[in-house]
Amino acid sequence: MTAARLAYVNLFARDIVALAGFYADLFGFAEIVAHRSPIYRCLDACGAELGFNAAEAYALLNLDSRRPADAAVPPPLGAYFTIELDTAEAVDRVAADCSRLGGRVLKPPYLTYYNARQAVLADPEGNIFRANHRIGLRTPYEALPPERKPLRD
Numbered sequence: 001m002t003a004a005r006l007a008y009v010n011l012f013a014r015d016i017v018a019l020a021g022f023y024a025d026l027f028g029f030a031e032i033v034a035h036r037s038p039i040y041r042c043l044d045a046c047g048a049e050l051g052f053n054a055a056e057a058y059a060l061l062n063l064d065s066r067r068p069a070d071a072a073v074p075p076p077l078g079a080y081f082t083i084e085l086d087t088a089e090a091v092d093r094v095a096a097d098c099s100r101l102g103g104r105v106l107k108p109p110y111l112t113y114y115n116a117r118q119a120v121l122a123d124p125e126g127n128i129f130r131a132n133h134r135i136g137l138r139t140p141y142e143a144l145p146p147e148r149k150p151l152r153d
Contacts, residue, residue: 009081010051011127012058014071016041020052022101022123026094027083045083074126082130088117094131095119113148114138 039054107120
């Protein structure tokens with residue numbers, strides 16, 4: 001089998017410049033200017049590329065049937081992505097900065113049952129993402145005490 005890795009995460013955006021700017025400001029990701037086009041912006045997300053496609057990309061990718069009828073309404077949630085941060089404090093900072101930059105905090109920073117500090121956020125166009133810091137080894141769900149299990153058997 002050929003080795004595989006996640007290379008790109010792309011978001012459709014009403015305003016590719018503004019949305020790319022939001023993520024650049026929030027995480028410090030630099031634009032990959034060589035990838036810029038009239039309908040695309042791309043950021044270097046430290047091992048993967050975070051891309052922003054304008055509405056014209058629906059036709060380019062043969063996805064016209066998936067194009068939302070009302071561009072102002074975010075589509076139903078089908079996927080979200082997670083940005084791993086260096087410290088738990090960085091999760092708190094990103095959550096605070098998200099609101100300041102026009103996004104929303106959907107779930108404030110908290111300790112997950114799988115041993116991470118995490119916040120669930122939405123960007124200015126309604127795309128969902130998480131800011132995460134792995135505190136230690138992931139505790140198997142079965143080994144958790146009952147009070148730390150969010151889902152009961």
